[in-house]
Amino acid sequence: xxxxxREGIKLTSVITNxxxxxxxxxxxxxGMKLI
Amino acid sequence: xxxxxxxxxxxxxxxxxxxxxALAQLKLKGGWIFPLxxxxxxxxxxLQNDSKLLGQFxxxxxxxxxxxxLLFLLMNRKNPGFILILLGVFLNFLVMVTNGGRMPVSxxxxxxxxxxxxxxxxxxxxxxxxxxxxxxxxxxxxxxxPITDPYPRTQIISIGDVVMNxxxxxxxxxxMLRHPAAKKKQEGSLSLKGGEIK
Numbered sequence: 001x002x003x004x005x006r007e008g009i010k011l012t013s014v015i016t017n018x019x020x021x022x023x024x025x026x027x028x029x030x031g032m033k034l035i
Numbered sequence: 036x037x038x039x040x041x042x043x044x045x046x047x048x049x050x051x052x053x054x055x056x057a058l059a060q061l062k063l064k065g066g067w068i069f070p071l072x073x074x075x076x077x078x079x080x081x082l083q084n085d086s087k088l089l090g091q092f093x094x095x096x097x098x099x100x101x102x103x104x105l106l107f108l109l110m111n112r113k114n115p116g117f118i119l120i121l122l123g124v125f126l127n128f129l130v131m132v133t134n135g136g137r138m139p140v141s142x143x144x145x146x147x148x149x150x151x152x153x154x155x156x157x158x159x160x161x162x163x164x165x166x167x168x169x170x171x172x173x174x175x176x177x178x179x180x181p182i183t184d185p186y187p188r189t190q191i192i193s194i195g196d197v198v199m200n201x202x203x204x205x206x207x208x209x210x211m212l213r214h215p216a217a218k219k220k221q222e223g224s225l226s227l228k229g230g231e232i233k
Contacts, residue, residue, distance in 0.1 A: 013059040020066035023073040025038060025203065028104045028124045029196055 039188065040200040044207035053211025060216045064110045072100050076163070083160045090160055094136020097163045101128040115209040119202025126195030130176035131163070139167035139177035144191045147181045 075096065083093045105128060108121040131138050145153050155161045167177050178191040211217055 010059040013061075014055065017058045017061045017063065017066070020063055020069050022041075023069040024066075024104065024107070025041060025199075027069060027073045027076055027100060028127070029038070029199065 040203055041207065044204045045211075047204075048207055048211035051208075051212055053208070054217055055211065056219070057210045057214035057216040060214075061210065063107075063114075065107050066111075068103060068107060072103060076100055080162050093160060093163075094131075097136045098128075098132055101131065114206060115213075116202040116204070116206030119205065120199050121202075123195040123197070123199030123202060126176050126198060127193055128195075130173045130193070130195075133172040134165065134177075136163075137165035138163055138193070139171045139174055140164045140191060141167045141174075141177060141179040144179050144181040147183045147189055148191070 079089065079093050079096050083090045101124065104124055105121065108117055108124060111117055112121060127138065140156060142153065142156070145156060152161075156164060156166055164178065167174050167179070171177065176194055178193050178196075180192050180194070180197070181189075182192060183189045
């Protein structure tokens with residue numbers, strides 16, 4: 001149970017950091033017709 | 036382009052037997068601000084042609100977004116590659132701030148895109164862009180680099196985007212291969228192999 005909770009917390013951190021990095025790139029890049 | 040660069044960096048990282056373990060331990064100061072800034076940008080993109088007031092202030096809003104972004108990168112500059120990302124964003128910021136908060140796009144370069152994009156660029160507000168004209172300042176830092184065939188996604192990028200891309204590539208490679216958490220995983224799998232031989 002504890003192990004599952006630890007894995008869950010790690011996955012949340014991975015997703016949170018991935019969202020931060022992806023939104024940073026999209027918000028600050030300038031290229032036209034990027035998406 | 037930077038988005039494509041991330042995917043390319045991830046592929047290279049995995050080919051070099053890297054992993055994403057470090058992403059769980061990464062601590063970025065003030066990182067929560069970016070999803071928020073992106074929502075603001077998307078809202079401005081969508082509404083700037085419907086609201087005159089928003090259209091008028093959209094350039095200033097983009098400048099605020101970039102200033103906050105630069106502050107974030109400065110606060111987290113110890114991460115490998117972030118100085119290059121900071122430099123790239125600063126180059127984009129510089130040309131935008133000297134041209135009313137919008138990124139100038141070379142119409143000549145934009146001719147590689149579908150004609151619709153050129154018309155939108157000339158007739159109304161499109162994303163955070165504007166046409167590059169004779170009165171544009173620091174035009175060489177604008178979106179002037181066309182990327183087309185054989186590259187699968189036609190687009191126009193700036194020098195700042197290229198610099199940002201190199202920084203993002205270095206950061207992702209560090210994260211996947213040289214970060215202590217990534218190394219731990221690699222060492223772990225090596226010792227497991229040794230155990231199996233025994």
